[in-house]
Amino acid sequence: MDILESIGSGLASIWSHKLRSALTLFGIIVGVAAVVAMTSFVGGIAGRIWEDFDKLGLDNVLFVANMRPMNPEGYAYLKASKGLSFEDTEILRAEVDEILGITPVVADYRVVRAGSEARRAEIFAATPDGFFLLKFILGQGRFLSDLDVENNARVAVLGEIVKEDLFGEADAVGENILIGDEHFHVVGVLRQKDFSDMFGGGGNEQREEHERVYIPITAGMHYISGTKRIAYFAVRLKKDADLATGYDKIHNTLLREHRQIEDFQIENVAEEILQARQQVQEIVNTWNGILSTIATVSLLVGGIGLLSVLIISVNERLREIGIRKAVGAENRAVFQQFLIESVTISVFGGLVGVGVGVGLTKLMSFGAQAMGQDIVIPVSGGGILLGLSFAIIVGVVFGLYPAIKASKLDPIEAISKHA
Amino acid sequence: MLIRTENLTKSYDLGAVEVRALRGVTLGIEEGEYVAIMGPSGSGKSTLMHIIGCLDTPSTGRYVLNGAEVSELKGRALARVRNKEIGFVFQNFNLLPRVDLVANVSLPLVYHGGIARGARREQAVKALEAVGLTHRLKHRPNELSGGERQRASIARALVNEPSILLADEPTGNLDQKTGREIMAILDELSKEGKTVIVVTHDSNVAAHARRIVEIEDGVIAREGRA
Numbered sequence: 001m002d003i004l005e006s007i008g009s010g011l012a013s014i015w016s017h018k019l020r021s022a023l024t025l026f027g028i029i030v031g032v033a034a035v036v037a038m039t040s041f042v043g044g045i046a047g048r049i050w051e052d053f054d055k056l057g058l059d060n061v062l063f064v065a066n067m068r069p070m071n072p073e074g075y076a077y078l079k080a081s082k083g084l085s086f087e088d089t090e091i092l093r094a095e096v097d098e099i100l101g102i103t104p105v106v107a108d109y110r111v112v113r114a115g116s117e118a119r120r121a122e123i124f125a126a127t128p129d130g131f132f133l134l135k136f137i138l139g140q141g142r143f144l145s146d147l148d149v150e151n152n153a154r155v156a157v158l159g160e161i162v163k164e165d166l167f168g169e170a171d172a173v174g175e176n177i178l179i180g181d182e183h184f185h186v187v188g189v190l191r192q193k194d195f196s197d198m199f200g201g202g203g204n205e206q207r208e209e210h211e212r213v214y215i216p217i218t219a220g221m222h223y224i225s226g227t228k229r230i231a232y233f234a235v236r237l238k239k240d241a242d243l244a245t246g247y248d249k250i251h252n253t254l255l256r257e258h259r260q261i262e263d264f265q266i267e268n269v270a271e272e273i274l275q276a277r278q279q280v281q282e283i284v285n286t287w288n289g290i291l292s293t294i295a296t297v298s299l300l301v302g303g304i305g306l307l308s309v310l311i312i313s314v315n316e317r318l319r320e321i322g323i324r325k326a327v328g329a330e331n332r333a334v335f336q337q338f339l340i341e342s343v344t345i346s347v348f349g350g351l352v353g354v355g356v357g358v359g360l361t362k363l364m365s366f367g368a369q370a371m372g373q374d375i376v377i378p379v380s381g382g383g384i385l386l387g388l389s390f391a392i393i394v395g396v397v398f399g400l401y402p403a404i405k406a407s408k409l410d411p412i413e414a415i416s417k418h419a
Numbered sequence: 420m421l422i423r424t425e426n427l428t429k430s431y432d433l434g435a436v437e438v439r440a441l442r443g444v445t446l447g448i449e450e451g452e453y454v455a456i457m458g459p460s461g462s463g464k465s466t467l468m469h470i471i472g473c474l475d476t477p478s479t480g481r482y483v484l485n486g487a488e489v490s491e492l493k494g495r496a497l498a499r500v501r502n503k504e505i506g507f508v509f510q511n512f513n514l515l516p517r518v519d520l521v522a523n524v525s526l527p528l529v530y531h532g533g534i535a536r537g538a539r540r541e542q543a544v545k546a547l548e549a550v551g552l553t554h555r556l557k558h559r560p561n562e563l564s565g566g567e568r569q570r571a572s573i574a575r576a577l578v579n580e581p582s583i584l585l586a587d588e589p590t591g592n593l594d595q596k597t598g599r600e601i602m603a604i605l606d607e608l609s610k611e612g613k614t615v616i617v618v619t620h621d622s623n624v625a626a627h628a629r630r631i632v633e634i635e636d637g638v639i640a641r642e643g644r645a
Contacts, residue, residue: 322513327507328530332495
């Protein structure tokens with residue numbers, strides 16, 4: 001028996017018993033549709049959240065800030081340590097392998113003016129590394145450069161909110177601003193990251209970044225703080241670095257440099273992000289669990305339906321089986337024919353299920369957009385593959401017994417049945 | 420000798436009773452012979468036909484077909500002998516209802532293996548032409564008369580060019596006129612040199628053969644020239 005003929009025979013048996021096939025296939029269709037739709041849904045939503053996390057740019061980021069020691073002894077010795085310094089960043093960069101990049105930050109609030117517009121803003125003085133460390137996106141102009149730092153250049157990059165407040169729709173790059181009483185030249189404007197609504201549009205982190213004015217660290221020390229004291233460091237660890245090890249090394253190195261006086265604290269943002277990611281992952285896992293339960297139950301139901309229909313089909317076709325055997329069909333050929341028929345029926349159901357699943361996914365996407373959510377749920381190719389594999393497995397597993405039953409029939413008995 | 424059986428017996432174990440359908444049949448049939456196996460129902464003639472047709476195996480005794488010992492064969496090997504050596508014609512035609520005549524007739528070629536689809540169709544069409552069904556190739560069995568169906572089943576029996584044509588009550592479901600037409604085809608095949616064995620309880624049908632073997636109570640009761 002040709003495989004093609006067996007497939008044809010399977011399709012013919014679907015066609016000749018339309019209602020029965022529809023009832024049989026219902027479970028398989030629902031199961032496969034559930035797999036496709038849920039995989040797309042969970043994958044789409046989760047994918048979007050992971051993207052937001054990446055945009056946030058705080059993975060593997062630590063902040064080291066100045067802090068007055070809590071204990072009296074430490075307080076007593078405070079004068080023995082100079083606090084966070086530019087040199088500390090050089091030492092950390094050299095000694096801690098886990099560090100990908102580090103920038104000292106001098107930060108203070110000033111009134112910023114442009115023409116007749118003015119607002120208060122955080123003046124964030126850092127090295128050019130800071131921009132890539134925190135994964136800022138450039139809107140117009142350029143970032144700060146090493147040359148700017150070397151030359152104490154009075155140049156500034158504006159957060160998008162500051163830019164809008166001071167310049168509205170007009171171009172800011174090339175214009176001059178006043179920070180306090182000092183003139184600065186605008187060389188660039190940041191662009192806000194495009195977070196999804198699920199992520200609260202990026203939240204406060206996003207606002208903070210864009211309510212700042214960024215200037216070279218040297219200009220910051222010279223014109224803004226007036227001292228060499230650093231407010232904090234922003235550190236990014238390497239992607240595959242162990243967070244705890246990196247944290248400890250930074251802590252220990254700084255302690256040594258500060259004569260064992262803990263006049264700094266490390267804010268472990270990376271750890272918080274990691275935990276937030278894990279929470280999302282747990283939700284995704286829960287959804288995946290629900291998804292697999294629905295899929296398993298409906299495929300089981302579908303499989304049992306398929307099994308009963310195949311048994312009926314074998315009984316209806318005893319004569320056919322007898323004839324085939326009488327003209328020389330081996331058991332194996334009969335087995336193969338019925339198994340292929342079973343898989344044909346289940347794959348047919350699977351394909352319909354994929355269609356329904358894709359439809360459901362589009363509907364969910366449409367529904368989310370209708371409710372004002374800025375989400376497109378992509379149809380998951382993996383989900384389609386998974387759904388179809390389930391259908392094939394159901395066809396094989398539940399077709400096995402009827403196929404064996406058919407193949408083992410005695411041709412004389414089978415042929416004498418008047419079915 | 421094409422067919423040689425020695426002391427064939429067949430018993431069925433039906434729980435409490437053991438039914439002895441064949442009780443020692445020794446029979447020889449030469450190539451090209453036209454033989455009728457006769458007997459009332461329950462005589463064991465059907466069992467004998469099933470064993471000769473390799474649909475069943477004897478309980479004891481030997482069966483040599485075309486020089487090969489087939490009484491020892493099982494499952495797969497038996498299926499192969501059926502496919503290559505035997506062409507069955509059944510009382511109730513036994514055609515597949517859902518496919519056309521070409522597909523029905525090419526069925527033995529499908530299980531022969533190694534014959535391409537096109538070649539199978541070609542041979543099936545030729546076999547159908549030989550029994551005068553050229554105009555019915557695309558028809559399904561239920562669109563045909565009884566006589567046409569039986570001619571189609573003869574075409575199927577011959578398509579593999581088997582050593583033996585084994586007809587079980589070939590006219591049983593047909594009216595007299597059509598029955599005579601079918602017997603005429605078998606006569607013609609015999610004349611062409613085919614070995615034809617007809618199993619029947621009808622002496623008019625048996626009369627077409629050149630030799631009649633009568634089975635009663637599981638043994639050969641009489642044997643003679645028609």
